[in-house]
Amino acid sequence: MTRQISLDKQVPDQDTAAGRVSGLRGHPWLTLFAVAIGVVMVTLDGTIVAVANPAITDDLHATLAEVQWITNGYLLALAVSLITAGKLGDRFGHRQTFLIGIAGFAASSAAIGLSSSVELVIGFRVVQGVFGALLMPAALGLLRATFPAEKLNMAIGIWSMVIGASTAAGPIVGGLLVEHVNWQSVFFINVPVGIVALGFGLFILLDHRAENAPRSFDIVGILLLSAAMFSLIWSLIKASGWGWGDSRTLLFLAGSVICFALFALWENRVAEPLVPLGMFRSLPLSAGTVLMVLMAFAFMGGLFFVTFYLQNVHGMSPVDSGLHLLPLTGMMIVGSPLAGLVITKIGPRLPLVAGMVVTAVACFGMSRLTPDTGTVTMSVWFGLMGLGLAPVMVGATEVIVGNAPLEISGVAGGLQQAAMQVGGSLGTAVLGAVMANEVSSSFAGNWTAAHLPPLTPEQSEQAASAVTVGVAPVPEGAPEALARAITSVAHDTFVSGMSTAFVVAGCVAVVAAVVAGFTRRGENAAAGAGAAHV
16 A cells, blocks of 8 residues: 655644754755755756867767767766655755765766766766756755745745856856866866865755655666656657657657556555655646646757857857857846745746746747847847746746655655756757758758759758758858858758747747646645754
């Protein structure tokens, strides 16, 4: 029989409750500071590494597929491990898993910097992803247990602000390090940050644990969920190369569905499940999870093309493209704490609906970008998207974590992060397919209409592949007039595909706004504040 966890249980306040901690250890705002330093490593790493990929390719003589695995290996390890890592925190304490995550992430970063082959880089990136998975749910679990209900949204708002700031800094810091030092420094930078985070964590963080925290570990559930998540993320990563109708893609998607079904059946039978399925009886929690997936779909899927648009169509350097994205991340940085205040006062539903509506407007606005769009117009749409995303990042996180009992707050934190990973992977894969389909259907006609020299089928396929990332397939030594004509066709075709992708993203954001209407304030936020014992 499944061990039941009450979603309405209120645990009495104790002397270690948030807001009544004496001294530095366990102080809510110092806990937030210590957690934020650690989170900076993971979020900075998410964008800083992409800038280093060309230098890694040259130095280690890596192929395109190998360089892609530097990102894909990390993503797979992170997505597969998140919920299990959250359970580890619930079982053994979020302080311990957070500190282990910090130490492991910094050590694996140093190992990557010392690697002499691309195979070692990929291997240590996988290890890095596992330790990153330990770190992120534990951070949310610590905030959930430390802050009182009336301050939890503000804490999550500042936490989201840190994520936005470090995400924005990634391309800029990465570009400067690669240009003036080397690609290894992109990874070595995590070492001093990790040492500082570990030091603060050891002295500041308090080990909060719920009285009825899980005592056993669901090994079968871990294996089934890991297989399901791996099959899902793997199929999404490979779909662009294999094709959505390819038997391999369909096989992994079917395997994912089967593993998820077996996981659900097993969780209903085991005494202490990895993920208590009863938590999804909470409509707000389920709505918050779906909302996080849809938000990440629109945001990460759309942002994937913006970087190609800025660098390959407008010819910007990685640093310049990062600076042009500052309106987006800047509005997230400013808007997240403000969103936390508003959500605390009026609840999450209205801010979440409004945020997704604004995000949808921004997506539809970005669907009107052209190869010649100026910085001011781009900044308006980027800033509007950041303004819309800020309340969603804060509110959806609070809805998921706040509607889960304290004893599974780590699982809830892992669920929130996993929802973002799945949504981002799904958005990138689906919108990538939309882009590829639009480019393949219009490229040949645009090429012919521009009276360019005819291409063989193989040449046309290669050229279209380059155009899907905004690269103009100009032959070496081509006359300037011919080069300009090819570039014009390539960029117009790319922007047409990007516009279609953003329309799809905007429609997904509209659906997300409807889902946001089913959310409400976390039922167990009050229980989480001060419900723990040391």
